[in-house]
Amino acid sequence: MTRLVFMERLRSLLGTLPFSEQQEALRYYEEYFNDAGPENEQHVIEELGSPEQVAQTILNSNASSLTNSSNAPTAQTAPTARKKTGLWIFLACTAIIWGPVLFGVVITIVVTLFAVFIGLFAAALGILATAVAAMVMFFAALIIGVPLVFSDSLNGLLLISMALFCVGILLTGGSLSWGLFRYVIPGFVRFCGKLFKRFSGRKTKKEELK
Amino acid sequence: MAFQIGSALLDACVLAVLSAGDTYGYQLTQQIRNVVDVSESTLYPVLRRLQKDGAVEPYDIPFQGRNRRYYRLTPRGQELCAAYRLEWVTFKEKIDSLLVEESE
The missing domain is CATH 1.10.8 (Helicase, Ruva Protein; domain 3)
Incomplete structure (x- = not known):
């Protein structure tokens, strides 16, 4: 052999x-x-x-x-070892019964959190893009509109009012996306981190008990 | 040999060898087999049991492109070893008193 x-x-x-x-x-x-x-x-x-x-x-x-894990000379070894095996069996049974359910739940939570994160990020990015576009339009309208006031005052004023409209969009969108990037997204990430830490913390405690 | 070595005595031997220095499975087996006639397959369960009782812990050391698993005594293993040594002395004295002829 x-x-x-x-x-x-x-x-x-x-x-x-x-x-x-x-x-x-x-x-x-x-x-x-x-x-x-x-x-x-x-x-x-x-x-x-x-x-x-x-x-x-x-x-x-x-x-x-x-059944009897130790034949050591010190008397206190056997009971603790037996207790440990009992607990281990209990944990194993619990894991087998609840494992698949827990797995599904955990995956669902993780995917949901990830989707919320992506959604928030996309929203913030979209609003930021709108604000940037508004800024470009503001300058363009102003540069074309101001000289135009002297030759064609009605259209010139129209362009200037459009520029002011863009300032409004810029201020609202800019502050909104800044708030999202600065506070909401980091806050959400911190929340997820805490959630994960708590979950894994409990898990390691359980493993220590084994 | 006429005398059988029981599992408690085997535990004690493994702990004593490890108390002299960390070693790996093959070497441990050879060291014990130099003294007592045990099968090569008996040492693994002993090591595993001592590991589960928290008396011995394994650690890996790279050796020739692989990891070699060494074993060392935990503080609990050292206590256990000392307790076994004490028990052995009293046990040996008792058997000696029956078995060994008094020399002048």
Whole structure:
């Protein structure tokens, strides 16, 4: 048997274990082979026995660690360890039941927040563009309108009034988009950040409990 | 060997080897196998259990383009090791009193 065959069979035999436990064990034995060196490969395989034996020792110890995880001399170790495993099982069950629902909810919230952000940004940009256009028109109307007052006073005054109209748009739009960029969007981003921090903060606390 | 090494004793041996210095799985196995006759596959579950009990923690060190996983004792592991050493001394004395012939 080669190392590859050995590891592949071990992988399939550990299929009932939690994924992290599987990875941990496989990693250990991969490394074990690496450290033994290719020249000792056959020797290691012989010493380890069959993949079935190796898998059995891992599965046995995993099963017994759920019931009594420690035979240490200090008395207080066993109860805390058992409590921890109980909590872990509880958390795992909760995660399995609520996982898909929670996933949907989280995705919905994230997408909604992102859509609001894009909407706000687009609105602010649109208003800003209008204000800039109004400014250009203001100068254009003024430059053409003022000299025109002397030759064609009615059209000249019309252009000047249009320029003043543009000033109105410029002031309203400018301040509106400035407010959006300066206060509303950063405020919204901060709000999202806080929301995310709170969510992930609770998550890490849960992980600590494990 | 006529005497079997139990899981508590194996825990104690692993903790004692690690208290002398951090090491990685293969080396740890060889060190223990130099002294007691255990199968190469028994050490992984021991290490994993000690890890779960918070007595041992792994860390990675790059070695020849890969990561090699070393293990070290946590403060809790050091306590545990000291407790095992104490227990071993009393255990050994008791067995000695039964087993070993008094020499003049």
